[in-house]
Amino acid sequence: xxPVYYCENNVCVVEYQxxxxxxxxxxxxxxxxxxxxxxxxxxxxxxxxxxxxxxGIGNMVGVFRILDAQSKSLCLINLRSxxxxxxxxxxxxxxxxxxxxLQDAKxxxxxxxxSPKAL
Numbered sequence: 001x002x003p004v005y006y007c008e009n010n011v012c013v014v015e016y017q018x019x020x021x022x023x024x025x026x027x028x029x030x031x032x033x034x035x036x037x038x039x040x041x042x043x044x045x046x047x048x049x050x051x052x053x054x055x056g057i058g059n060m061v062g063v064f065r066i067l068d069a070q071s072k073s074l075c076l077i078n079l080r081s082x083x084x085x086x087x088x089x090x091x092x093x094x095x096x097x098x099x100x101x102l103q104d105a106k107x108x109x110x111x112x113x114x115s116p117k118a119l
Contacts, residue, residue: 003028005035011109012039013102017048020056030063040072043105047078052086064095073097075105 001017012035020030031042044060060074067074075097079087087093099105 003030003032005032007035007038010039011041011043011106013043013045015045015048019051019053020049020059021051021053022055025055025059030059031067036067036070036072041109042067042072042074043102044074044076045078045102046076046080046083049083050080052083054090057087057090057092060096061092073109075099075109077102077105 003017004015006013006015012031014031014035016030018024030044035042042063064074077099078101079098084093084098087096087098097105097108099108
């Protein structure tokens with residue numbers, strides 16, 4: 001299923017369904033390239049994700065590198081305990097800021113978001 005994008009005020013929230021696995025990664029990038037110019041902060045919402053595999057983690061790292069090269073930020077929200085555990089085991093949870101909610105993520109980045117293109 002296609003991710004759903006909500007972009008406004010220099011922020012894009014991307015919601016996913018079901019799983020981020022090899023099959024998903026064959027057909028999708030975590031963030032479509034045409035959305036990258038629209039925001040400086042990308043928030044990946046995992047509230048509906050029940051499974052992620054190494055292909056999904058690799059896709060996240062690839063997106064992180066693309067955004068980082070353009071001085072943009074990426075964070076994750078609403079991770080289920082099993083997804084958080086996979087990220088901990090793979091030692092990747094230190095790469096991505098993780099927040100419990102959208103409000104927590106926006107609050108953390110508030111000073112950055114109030115000054116356009118400051119990231």
